[in-house]
Amino acid sequence: MNDEQLLRYGRQILLPDIDLAGQTRIKNATVLLVGLGGLGSAIAYYLAGAGIGHLILNDFDRVDWTNLQRQIVHNESRIGVNKAESARQTLVALNSDIQIDAISQRLDKPALLELAQQCDVIVDGTDNFASRQLINEISLRSAKPLVSGAAIRMEGQLSVFNVTASSPCYQCLYGNSANDEQLTCSENGVLAPVVGIIGAMQATETLKLIAGFGQTLDGRLLLLDAKNMHIRTLKLVQDPHCECHGLRGSVLLSDAQSGLP
Numbered sequence: 001m002n003d004e005q006l007l008r009y010g011r012q013i014l015l016p017d018i019d020l021a022g023q024t025r026i027k028n029a030t031v032l033l034v035g036l037g038g039l040g041s042a043i044a045y046y047l048a049g050a051g052i053g054h055l056i057l058n059d060f061d062r063v064d065w066t067n068l069q070r071q072i073v074h075n076e077s078r079i080g081v082n083k084a085e086s087a088r089q090t091l092v093a094l095n096s097d098i099q100i101d102a103i104s105q106r107l108d109k110p111a112l113l114e115l116a117q118q119c120d121v122i123v124d125g126t127d128n129f130a131s132r133q134l135i136n137e138i139s140l141r142s143a144k145p146l147v148s149g150a151a152i153r154m155e156g157q158l159s160v161f162n163v164t165a166s167s168p169c170y171q172c173l174y175g176n177s178a179n180d181e182q183l184t185c186s187e188n189g190v191l192a193p194v195v196g197i198i199g200a201m202q203a204t205e206t207l208k209l210i211a212g213f214g215q216t217l218d219g220r221l222l223l224l225d226a227k228n229m230h231i232r233t234l235k236l237v238q239d240p241h242c243e244c245h246g247l248r249g250s251v252l253l254s255d256a257q258s259g260l261p
Contacts, residue, residue, distance in 0.1 A: 040125030042199025
């Protein structure tokens with residue numbers, strides 16, 4: 001680590017739980033972040049600022065005016081620009097010391113799995129159940145931990161999945177019955193800072209996994225009620241009947257072979 005990096009990350013290196021060894025692990029890490037909306041904006045900002053050596057950003061959507069209330073990685077000059085590319089431009093200006101790759105198309109399972117196998121942690125910043133279930137499957141197949149968050153109205157939640165063979169996964173929590181009816185920000189609204197709070201927590205959990213300090217939310221679900229500023233944590237256990245756990249570390253078959261959507 002050079003003198004400029006020691007100066008830039010000095011406030012983190014001062015922390016006994018991180019020190020130079022932890023910052024070096026952060027510098028050498030690769031993180032795949034899917035979704036550069038409200039959650040992804042905060043996640044990306046803090047991971048880039050903290051010095052994650054390689055960020056892979058994926059989002060096929062484009063910036064529009066309704067995003068700017070909460071998606072702080074974008075700005076007015078980027079209306080119509082792909083979100084992954086818009087985020088890349090912002091983060092390069094923040095930290096030119098790291099590698100940032102923007103992938104602007106919707107990825108199929110094999111392409112997403114190939115990216116996941118290159119990373120240390122997968123972070124889910126998406127806003128719908130179908131994407132979250134797919135990312136959970138990819139996390140299991142690649143045997144890479146998943147940091148997952150969600151926010152709507154004035155509420156948020158956060159957990160860490162698939163850290164060990166005994167860890168619960170996203171589908172253990174929601175099963176196959178989850179759907180997106182009446183759960184979109186466009187239908188229900190969202191308070192801008194709530195996505196920032198959850199996104200910042202996702203970045204924190206990611207850094208803990210990489211640098212190896214503290215107790216992560218593996219096996220726990222954090223629930224935020226921002227209206228009353230109340231936070232509680234529930235215990236999660238692996239569902240022995242969850243069909244996803246047979247996927248752990250498995251080779252990705254064709255959709256027809258796997259029987260999965």
